[in-house]
Amino acid sequence: MTGPRVFESLDAEWALVCAGSWRAEMVLGWLREGGVLAEAHGLAELLVELECRDRARGRVHSDRWMRVLLERAAGDGDEGQLAARVVVQAMLPGAVRVTQRLRAGRAFDETGHVVVACLYQVVRQYPLWRRGGVAATLLLETLHMASRELRAESETDSVPWHPVLEAAAVPGEQVVDDPTETVWRTVLRRQATEAGLLRAGEVPDGARGELVELLVWAVTTGLLNVARARVIANESRAGARESAERAGVSAVTWRQRRSRTVRQLRPIADQWAQAA
Numbered sequence: 001m002t003g004p005r006v007f008e009s010l011d012a013e014w015a016l017v018c019a020g021s022w023r024a025e026m027v028l029g030w031l032r033e034g035g036v037l038a039e040a041h042g043l044a045e046l047l048v049e050l051e052c053r054d055r056a057r058g059r060v061h062s063d064r065w066m067r068v069l070l071e072r073a074a075g076d077g078d079e080g081q082l083a084a085r086v087v088v089q090a091m092l093p094g095a096v097r098v099t100q101r102l103r104a105g106r107a108f109d110e111t112g113h114v115v116v117a118c119l120y121q122v123v124r125q126y127p128l129w130r131r132g133g134v135a136a137t138l139l140l141e142t143l144h145m146a147s148r149e150l151r152a153e154s155e156t157d158s159v160p161w162h163p164v165l166e167a168a169a170v171p172g173e174q175v176v177d178d179p180t181e182t183v184w185r186t187v188l189r190r191q192a193t194e195a196g197l198l199r200a201g202e203v204p205d206g207a208r209g210e211l212v213e214l215l216v217w218a219v220t221t222g223l224l225n226v227a228r229a230r231v232i233a234n235e236s237r238a239g240a241r242e243s244a245e246r247a248g249v250s251a252v253t254w255r256q257r258r259s260r261t262v263r264q265l266r267p268i269a270d271q272w273a274q275a276a
Contacts, residue, residue: 006112007096014089018043023082027069030083034068036061047090059133066090066134070126084123087138088116094139095119102146111150113252118145149256191216195226197233211236218268232261 017023024043031038038049054062072083088095095115103111122141130137192198192212203209215233218224234240241254 006109006116007092010089010092010116014044017082017085026079026082027086030072031065031068034064036065036068043086047086050090063134067128070123070134071128073123074126080124084120087123088119091119091123091135091138094135095142098139098143098146101143102150106150110250110252113250114149115142115146118142118149121145195219196230208236214265214269214272217272223268223271232265235261
């Protein structure tokens with residue numbers, strides 16, 4: 001095993017990948033076409049053999065076989081996924097080190113999920129024209145990408161669901177007893193309910209009321225489709241995160257959703273403020 005749960009899960013998945021002998025034959029065929037000779041009888045044995053040869057022959061050997069697989073990993077379909085999975089498995093010890101370096105107060109597994117997701121992306125998009133050590137480049141690019149992702153998530157965690165509303169807010173206190181305001185709130189509730197942004201009997205007040213108002217305006221003006229507005233409205237309700245976690249949504253995925261929502265709403269809020 002290579003480490004805590006996220007990496008244990010990958011090791012368990014790898015055992016299933018290795019169970020199909022045809023996968024080993026396919027990978028060995030790619031390597032032979034690329035001038036890399038290997039005699040292993042399975043994927044697990046193949047990685048051990050390649051690692052031993054890397055230690056004996058150095059970076060030239062590891063660059064050669066990794067480039068063969070990275071070229072395949074850039075493609076679509078099962079072959080591309082298999083090639084990427086082999087490279088990712090070979091890079092897991094390095095991914096563990098990156099995770100340890102980046103965790104800094106975060107849960108190891110949460111950090112590991114981000115690192116592994118970034119590693120997959122780097123593997124699938126590796127620039128084959130780049131010179132230099134392939135393994136070192138993969139780890140460095142993964143480190144940089146994961147660092148940016150974690151920093152963005154931390155910044156999003158430090159603000160409420162709707163920081164965009166601060167820029168769009170109109171200075172001054174609202175007049176609670178203003179009959180015009182009362183009528184507008186009634187109209188807003190009706191529009192929001194009709195659009196599926198509010199549940200029956202739900203009253204949008206405070207910051208959530210402002211968010212719902214922004215969503216209604218965005219849908220009405222065509223800046224946001226109603227399906228996406230409903231998702232945002234649902235995810236901004238009290239207790240939405242806990243419900244998502246019970247449904248199996250990880251904390252990392254939840255923060256990524258919220259980060260995307262904030263980025264999407266900021267330009268819409270700017271236009272809302274200008275139209276006010």
